[in-house]
Amino acid sequence: MTFCRNKSTFPLNRHIKVLRSEAAATEPTGITALDSLLGGGIPRPSATGIIGSVGSGKSTLAQQLVVNMLQRDFRVLYYAIDEPAADVRTGLAEFGADAAKQEADGHLAFVDIFSLGVERLADSQQPTEPETIVDTTFKFSDLVSQGRNFTLKHLGKKQFVVLDSLTPFFLMVEAKRVFQFGQVLKYATRFARAIGIAVLHTKVLNETIENAMVSFADVVLELEKKRPLDLSSPGGTLKIVKLGKSKVPPSAYPYEITSRGIEISQTPLA
Numbered sequence: 168m169t170f171c172r173n174k175s176t177f178p179l180n181r182h183i184k185v186l187r188s189e190a191a192a193t194e195p196t197g198i199t200a201l202d203s204l205l206g207g208g209i210p211r212p213s214a215t216g217i218i219g220s221v222g223s224g225k226s227t228l229a230q231q232l233v234v235n236m237l238q239r240d241f242r243v244l245y246y247a248i249d250e251p252a253a254d255v256r257t258g259l260a261e262f263g264a265d266a267a268k269q270e271a272d273g274h275l276a277f278v279d280i281f282s283l284g285v286e287r288l289a290d291s292q293q294p295t296e297p298e299t300i301v302d303t304t305f306k307f308s309d310l311v312s313q314g315r316n317f318t319l320k321h322l323g324k325k326q327f328v329v330l331d332s333l334t335p336f337f338l339m340v341e342a343k344r345v346f347q348f349g350q351v352l353k354y355a356t357r358f359a360r361a362i363g364i365a366v367l368h369t370k371v372l373n374e375t376i377e378n379a380m381v382s383f384a385d386v387v388l389e390l391e392k393k394r395p396l397d398l399s400s401p402g403g404t405l406k407i408v409k410l411g412k413s414k415v416p417p418s419a420y421p422y423e424i425t426s427r428g429i430e431i432s433q434t435p436l437a
């Protein structure tokens with residue numbers, strides 16, 4: 168294999184060569200029941216999907232994982248899409264992370280797409296159709312370029328990237344584009360030897376889009392809310408829909424959402 172002599176590309180080529188020789192790792196999530204269901208934790212590299220109905224606890228789980236990975240010296244990039252980064256910081260604080268300090272130390276970064284949408288709305292001179300705001304705010308190319316900068320900055324460190332959620336992006340595009348975008352996300356996790364977490368709502372999008380997402384992901388966790396639209400008793404059941412090439416039993420594990428996060432039972436429903 169010949170390396171390009173260009174100084175700027177040489178280290179990148181060398182990095183790719185080193186990565187190819189590294190074995191896959193399993194990174195514990197810090198949630199005992201989930202780790203035992205996943206055979207020790209989330210594989211790295213992997214593209215992992217957290218899918219589920221509205222209010223089922225997807226963001227809670229994603230933020231709990233972020234806090235755990237920060238404790239384990241990961242570099243974390245969080246795309247705040249459904250809620251502003253400020254709300255995510257509050258969520259992380261509930262689970263014991265000092266987001267401001269982690270950001271100052273360069274261990275945590277946000278791409279605040281939600282706040283960008285707010286700005287776009289404020290800047291629009293006349294009443295605008297929601298599609299126009301969403302269409303100009305959500306560009307796949309922006310997601311990819313922001314992620315690329317982060318990845319290159321932290322090459323050689325363990326990386327954890329959360330997209331919460333991809334639903335608004337996928338509302339506007341056909342399944343074919345979703346599939347292509349998913350494939351690029353998957354390549355990115357391989358290149359950076361990262362864990363990428365993509366959150367997606369179920370029952371909102373066309374079924375072909377849900378299927379495309381499950382098909383490109385290496386691991387898929389599904390949260391099903393106990394009682395739809397009941398906000399008084401947060402909780403439901405968790406299923407491992409996909410775990411690499413392993414066969415997984417279709418068992419459903421009850422969980423509750425508390426101030427400590429998602430608490431999953433070790434015993435599946437009968």
Ligand SMILES: Nc1ncnc2c1ncn2[C@@H]1O[C@H](COP(=O)(O)OP(=O)(O)OP(=O)(O)O)[C@@H](O)[C@H]1O
Pocket residue numbers: 219220221222223224225226227228249261368398401424425426427428
């Ligand atoms: N600390 C907490 N204690 C108890 N309940 C909580 C706590 N944090 C969140 N919840 C509740 O858990 C439920 C799930 O919240 P979460 O935002 O994680 O779900 P989600 O699947 O991301 O929702 P959405 O589909 O709207 O993005 C909500 O009803 C929320 O009010």
Ligand SMILES: [Mg+2]
Pocket residue numbers: 225226227249331
């Ligand atoms: Mg959410």
